[in-house]
């Protein structure tokens with residue numbers, strides 16, 4: 001609880017182009033939950049450098065991500081939207097938590113295994129301790145809830161384990177956060193290989209729908225989505241491509257798979273694919289419009305960046321000072 005309200009924390013990496021997986025699995029739920037909680041949304045640029053980045057490009061993407069958060073419907077005067085690198089408490093708490101996390105725990109992280117296989121020439125220590133920085137993000141704000149896609153659930157479990165371990169030694173310092181998974185959209189799959197997660201870093205551009213894709217591109221990608229030769233619209237694991245399209249439709253329209261199967265009963269895949277394309281475009285249209293407006297208002301965005309970094313630092317430092325005291329660091333002279 002902060003100022004009498006339950007707290008929500010989440011974040012996204014400023015790497016690659018955001019996909020509708022990011023939107024349906026996370027951002028859409030952030031907007032939905034915004035009124036209920038005191039919210040902190042990080043543009044987690046410190047996580048991004050675990051993989052080599054072009055500096056100018058990273059800066060550009062971080063700003064674009066911040067504008068996308070707002071364009072998607074988050075109110076930056078209510079929710080605290082900020083750059084992780086502007087709040088030094090993240091790095092400071094991450095160091096302390098590193099000393100309460102076991103190598104064995106980090107070794108088990110599937111994302112670490114995947115990323116080290118993908119970047120075999122750069123398996124740096126940051127990639128290994130990535131989940132500890134993520135735990136610091138969440139625990140600094142005493143978050144009660146963390147809305148993310150399923151791929152982050154292992155990191156969330158580890159965050160809880162670290163927090164419980166710390167609390168067992170030092171008393172009630174951290175709130176133990178719960179994961180929030182949306183009813184639909186928590187795992188959107190690739191349109192070209194529905195056994196794989198839709199990902200910002202997929203080399204095949206037809207595999208992902210990007211948030212900034214124009215309407216024709218969205219429709220083309222939906223029409224080209226890999227399905228199967230059964231020819232019957234059903235929602236089941238044996239038809240993963242179709243199941244994914246139904247999931248996307250459900251998440252866009254807030255309906256259930258049963259309702260979709262009924263709606264398209266007896267129709268061909270082509271009809272469903274077109275309906276999915278339209279549903280995605282309906283969702284993205286206001287986002288595109290808002291984004292264009294924000295691009296024109298540089299001063300407004302700059303002011304938000306400044307104000308929100310201060311606001312986030314204020315709350316983060318409160319927790320950090322408490323932790324520093326608990327572990328035995330000397331008090332700062334006033």
Ligand code: TYM
Pocket residue numbers: 009010011012013014021022023024025026044047133134137138146147148149150151152185186187188189197198199
């Ligand atoms: P990132 O940047 O990879 O993804 C951002 C959010 O999008 C969700 N997501 C998906 N959801 C459904 N289907 C998909 N195909 C899909 N792809 C991505 C992710 O689950 C995530 O919610 N480590 C995090 C960023 C992070 C963070 C945090 C998140 C850093 N600190 C603290 C929450 C709390 C990451 O790399 O997400």
